[in-house]
Amino acid sequence: MSTITTSPRRSPLNGSLKERRLPRWAPAATIVVAVALAVGLGLGLDITSKLQWGLMAAIFFVVGQYLLARQVEGPRQAKNGLVSSLVWVAFLLALLPLFGLLYYTISKGAGVINGTFLTHSMNLISPNQVGGGLYHALIATLEQVGIATLVAAPLGILTAVYLVEYGTGGPLAKAVSFFVDVMTGVPSIVAGLFILTFWIVILDQQYTGFAGSLALMILMLPVVVRSTEEMLKLVPNELREASLALGVPKWLTILRVVLPTAIGGITTGVMLAIARIIGETAPILMLVFGTDVINTNPFKDPQSSLPLYVYQQYSAGTDASEARAWGGALVLIALVMLLNLVARGIARWKAPKASR
Incomplete structure (x- = not known):
């Protein structure tokens, strides 16, 4: 029985048995x-x-x-x-x-962030005066973004489910997809003008936080649709086919198989949409109108918001107001980071677990 031996391959670069390498340093x-x-x-x-x-x-x-x-x-x-x-x-x-x-x-x-800054409003505080806070703007921002999310997230997710699961290649699906693409590029001030014309001028409604939420919803909806659509497309068709082969109805397959599989990406998409709208200033300036007092009712009387608060304080031009503006910007950044951390935690918690 003969043995076959192979000779070491020489490097095509320098012909040596060992290639020359730069040192790690x-x-x-x-x-x-x-x-x-x-x-x-x-x-x-x-x-x-x-x-x-x-x-x-x-x-x-x-x-x-x-x-x-x-x-x-x-x-x-x-x-x-x-x-x-x-x-x-x-x-x-x-x-x-x-x-x-x-x-x-x-x-x-x-330097400006402390307990007073986070728990007080700007009521009776002049631009030159040290003190005051952004509590009224923080509460209003959470309410306005929360209302917009409660409306836009379900609508966007259901629209994406229709585009991926039901209306593939249909004329209605193509029309919806086209208008979603158009809405993605709509400037925020155009959305504010639309709500101003329709909600306040035509329907004769008040300047409220809810009016601002409607504009934010328009800006948020296409982001949720597109991100959810891409996540649903990543779900393997084998999962759908296996569920349907067991006699599970299509709507229950979507509810129990498709959505739980893509929940991590869907949650991330919703959080990206929230990050898209939470810093908008133009529609809030047009619709919410702004106020220095605390108003916890988004359906009555003007409100404020963190982006509007930052804009107004920096526009005042004093040292005290500019410091408050930077403090508001820092709180806004921290709020976005906190929301992203929560989204990652929810996505990891709800993600499908591999069976052992």
Whole structure:
């Protein structure tokens, strides 16, 4: 019985048994050199913008990594490293505005946030006066967004169920899908103008928080429909077919199989829609009208909101009002982050569990 032996494959790059690789510390060293070159060039050319220094350092890093990899590892690995470096640089550049916004908002607004700021309104507080709070705006925002969500989320989810499960390829489904796409690009001020004309001018209703909720609902609905539609399309057809083969009606299959499978993505889509509307100012300014007192009834008399509060306080132009504006912006960001954490928890809790 003869044995077959195979010889080790040689590398097509350099012909050796072991390919040459850059050491692990090479990227860190390249970053240090790139930063040093950017700082030196910035000081030499009298460039004061730190952002330009960062862009130059990123360019030096990408070019340096490519040249080192081409010299040591060969052209093929150098091209792979070039693309990887570009991806990392793009990722870091995308994070810069986010971290810059968080840092600036926290540094400007953290000092004004206290118990009084969160539990008092601006009633009888002048723009020059220190004190006051955003309790009236916070309550109004929660009520307005809550009403819009209670209306838009069920409508959006049911519309997406129809588009995916019942109206595939039908003329009504195509028309609904077209109008959903159109509504996705509608500016917020157009939605506010529509509710202002129809609800307040034609029907002669008051400026209330509910009027603002109607405009927010229009902005929220297409986001819920599109996100839910994509999540339902990701549910495997085998699950539907298995349920139908067991004699389960289609509506019960959707209720017990399809929706629970996609509940994580649906919840995330609803939260994205809430994040889309919670910072809207134009329709609130037109419909809610604004007030400095606490009004917990969204169906009677004007209300305020956090975006409107930030706008009004910053427009006042005083040191005290600008500090309150930054505090309101920080509370708004924290509220959006809290809602996203809650959504992730609900999605993980309701997600289908694998059987052991």
